[in-house]
Amino acid sequence: MGLIPFDNNPDSLNPLCSVGLTLDPRVHPKDDRTPQQEFDDFLARFPEIAHQFREAKAVRPWVSTGRLQYSAKQVVGERFCLTSHAAGFIDALYSRGLTNTMELVNALGWRLIAASKDGDWSMERFGYLEDLQQGLFDFHDDIVYSSFVGFRDYELWNAVNRTWMLGTMLGNVMLEDAYYRFERTGDDGVFRELEQHGHPGSPLPVSAGFNRMGHLTRELCEAVDQGTENPGEAARKILSYVRDADFIAPSFKFGERDTRCFAMSPAKMAMNARWCRRDAPPEIGPRMINASKGLVRMRLRAGK
Template identity: 25%
Template sequence: MRTDPDHIGDDRRDPDVTVLGTGITATSLAVILARHGLRVLLLGEHDTSGSEPGEMTLPCTSFLYEVIAERFRVPEIALLADAGRVGRELSYNCGVQRTLGFVHHHEGAGHRRADSLQFNIPSEHGESRFYRPDLDAWMLAAAVGYGARVRQRVGVDKAVAEDDRVRLTLTSGEEIRTRFVVDTGGPDSAVARALGAERVSGGTGTRVIGAHAVGVRPYERVAPVLKGSHPWSQGTLHHVFDGGWIQVGHFRNGSGTPAGSALATVTLSLDAARFPRQGTDGWEEILARAARHPAVAAQLADAQPMFCWTADSGQWHASRTVGDRMLLLDGSALGGDPVLGRDLYTSAQLVYSAASDILAAARDDDWSAGRFRYLERLQHGMADRQDRLVDAALTASSHPALWSATARVWLLGTMFDALSLKRSAKTMASGAAEAALTSLRADPATGVCHETLPEYRELLDFTLAACRDTAEGRATARQSADRIFVRLRNEPMVPPIYGFGDPTDREYVLTTPQRVRTLLWARKEAPPGVLRLVRPYGARGGGKDLGHDD
């Protein structure tokens, strides 16, 4: 294998599939396609892995990685679902994701336990915080190992679909011909222009400023950890304030509270309408916002940035994402705030769906736009779902009770998503592939590729509508929060594993007795759809809970 950084791989024939971009979506897709015998070319314009959104996994993300690995026989992607193996085999720089913390702040006031919420993540293998430069490089190497070619520092000026090929003209003037092109590199690309795709703005949206920094103080040194919970630094902490939030996550945190020299990620999201860009340095704006809240300021008091990145485009999606022999995917098709772990989960869904459709198209030698309409509708559904979630989050940020209620509904959804995908993984592993594949081709309008509970979709719609009522002045934040909590208390599908409807229950730690109680509830009281998801999971969920089983 040649090691020329601009031209790796020996096959000089026209590629079957050319993938623009070298982030996790592009490289994972390349691994699968090359593994199944397609000639794949990856074109990377510039190194963006340090500023790529998407660092944390959730159980639903990891179960989907397991599904992808089983379906396409790619063990490299299965490794992403196991935090222990990630730290040992992928990169020591990666971290663990054991908790999701939320602390609401009022300007000038210190930390208040009553305004905090900590959700300890039940996980079979543990969840990860990926250090993206290492993750993307590792997956790129796996793609090359399966035979993909890679060219770095290559830009595409023009894309033209011809009868049997797509002709790509590079910035150097060189031309490449390929049977199909997948663009993951970003918005407003040559492929987007060829499709006539325009950016469509979503809801209110946020301005996002991200940074990797050293010297970020673990928050447990600022404020006490909730009883029975992991340290705040063992996961992602959301500092919420009226009009936005700051997310903090630590790398190299697997063995306990990380050292001050360990790298951390800090991401500020601000309501774009209320807080337009002032032209200040990104890190300065993060510190200025933190200074309004003493506990946040204390956490960042000694922090020094390594680099910053900004995203002012808010919520958006491409008006068109497919054409004959062309596909816009992930970062070229939709974008927005990375709140609530959307990015890697979205990426995994799109990799699964795109790999399925591309392999089928290659088998039939049919690369027409119609083969990829599902992906277009799915990405539009994802964009709509994220628009509504971000708008609701911005409204909920105005009041601690409304934020707590809205966050609980979202957390409940991630649990049902994980159960649904776990069921699909078990079904696929048992040999019932057809049933598993059907469950992973769900209504794209829902914004997810897998089956979801109708009852949960109704609860989510109710919650988003309650937030909208507050935003439009039909209800106060307290009134909307009370309505959501009442619905959570009375909703038959909500399991008794945590006080979702009790605003005073601020920490969730899953134990074996809670599992047993939930299984008994599922058999006697749960709606049929919930029973179908919970029953196969078992009293111990098929794995360990990072030390939280009794």
Template identity: 35%
Template sequence: MQEKYQVIILGSGMAGTILGTILAKNKVKVLIIDKGSHPKFTIGESTIPYTTQAIAGISDLFDIPELHPGVIGQKLERSCGVKKNVSFAYHHLGQEQQKDQITQANLDGAELHFFRQDLDSYLLHLAIHYGAVVKQNCQISDIEFDSNGKDVFIASEKGEKFSGLYVVDASGYSSVLAKKFDLREKPTHLKTHTRTLFTHMLDVSQFEACVHSQKVHGMPGNFHEGTLHHLFDGGWMWVIPFNNHKNSTNPLCSVGLQLDSRRFPKTDIPPEQEFFEFISQYPSIYEQFKNAKSVREWISTDRLQYSSKKCVGDRYCLLHHSYGFVDPLFSRGLASTCDCVKHVAQLILEAVKDNDFSESRFEELNEIYSRLLDLNDELVYGALISFKDFELWKTWHGVWQIPEFVSFFELAIARLKFKEGDREAFLKIDQFGNIKEVNYFLKQAVKEIEQVEKGTLSPEAAQKNLENLLEQVNLLPEGLKFSLSKRSFQTRWWAMLEFVHWLNFKSSPEVKQYYEGFKPMKTYQLLKEVAKR
């Protein structure tokens, strides 16, 4: 017997289940299929302010209170970590880490280290609560699009048969539809080249306890209260603790090593052995991990980056992580996922209403996905090349923070407008934003980095050029920019007032129009609202 649905979602991770929840809440008959079962190990664990505000916006837009970050934080408090800062410790081969080669951006307390197996299970149950049907351990053997232009037929290896009007692929790198329709770019156009080894570990020491105390390193926040990145020429590491607050009962820490796949191609060495052999070249990193033990199988990949020629077709679309991926650096993957789920959900709801799932209705997703992927690629690529030299990286940290904060403020303004009745303002916004000057600024910065990679410009000269570029850009007030001298950034409530003063008296007319609707105290309240747990 064939079961009939309106929308079939392939994959039950965070993106697939949020989309399934939205659609089911709106009375769409939804089936979510996954080849595995929950709980399961996956990464994409660290949020940024944009991600948290985007999830809060989706919760409001589609009237799903259980999706609000404050609610999620309460439900999963004991297994998730907190993220009060983002720290970057720069290392030289064979040397102890130097305390004056650390940068940090401090956040306002709302961010989390998601323990994904618990988050994804919570979201799966939420989708079921609202009416989605879920089939786990269901390996697809065949998917066919009927020539009548209406039906999609799916068969499983167990002989189950399903039909739907539209299919959304949320299965990530192993995308069923990307493979079926040969959608992958070969080779990808992305500039970034990295591979990864990752796992969850026990007994990872706090960096402050084994290398530099806060009194010595001088940064505003403790590393263990946020996401710590170890940087070196040719790659970086993430350290994401889940046990960094008093209410945590989760002793684990997420650890990943990213390496330039051209300089350090994948080998036949067991991943755990390769990990410890590599970090033994950096004494301070090794000191943090000398007693650490993995609790899961290590996962080792070839080059991480992939992209697709398009994301939509006749009666199907890919979600963003199925369309392409860059690298976990800067934690922008979940933010892009939230942006795209919001767009896809709205388009599907309109298609269901009109009973019209034609490809043309979804074509705008091609441009949205492409620009988000390329923006992330430019930021990560620039960072990886800047790791050749600490001063160059420190300046690139300042470059990264410009689009990060501009897009965040645009999102916050869009959320305020939504609360005042302007639904379209939030629907249309994404990380790429509306300020064209940001894209131009980033293109100029990437040109400097490209010359460093080619060897036609020294890191020292590129650093000077980027510093001059940062001095010229007028997209944020000084108080919201990264301090090159202090090597840190710290948010304060009065920054909102400084933003208003800058907006009224120092910003250009072109930039001012993009921030129309900014209200300092309401924006600050919006930020504090998502921090309540």
């Protein structure tokens, strides 16, 4: 369930709140209840959620729909490019919509500008968008699927959740690093360089270990789904993989069962900086240092 208050800012004018409920139709097949009845029945099963809705009033009738996922077979071709939501949709979970849109715009924008100058509108130039869009869908699809499987067992969910946290954090590192270098040099080539690392659509395309983690998590969740793997054992394997990972500082303890939430602190930043200089692989260390510098500069500027 997703609840999105639109008045989360002093300047907001909209007092409303968006409410979305996603059910796996393989487990909860759609029947002929009205949307209002479906929602009321859901609340009846979860009294603590119902409590939060006791004074809520719907400003428009509930809407219920069928399967949400769709994707186009081809997203770029002669004189067209379907971007983001027009190209496909996976799930509201993890709110990846705007990220996906920005990734696409970043890759499409410079190609359109170059093509309008040199007249080369060929698929050689635009073909990368196909791989990028598919890669973005695949990453989202894997993590959403693994999460829906994970929801059935606390230990598994606790482990799968780490892979999402790592993807979000490290994806930021990748972009913060590029932005930091762009700010210092004014060279917009740093954004095009993001396309050069293989794994289009991955938040951290530079790390083979990170990209393997997503596949491993999905494969283990598939095995749990098919009943050939025990959820607790799958969770143990995911956490063990994260513990041995070379793409995150071990001092963050992401692979420990009880590190359920992660909050950065100056002490952790210092430990991370030491790891980046001494032990991190070359594709990770310098990027993380740049990203941290960029973040600190942004904070200082915001504090002025």
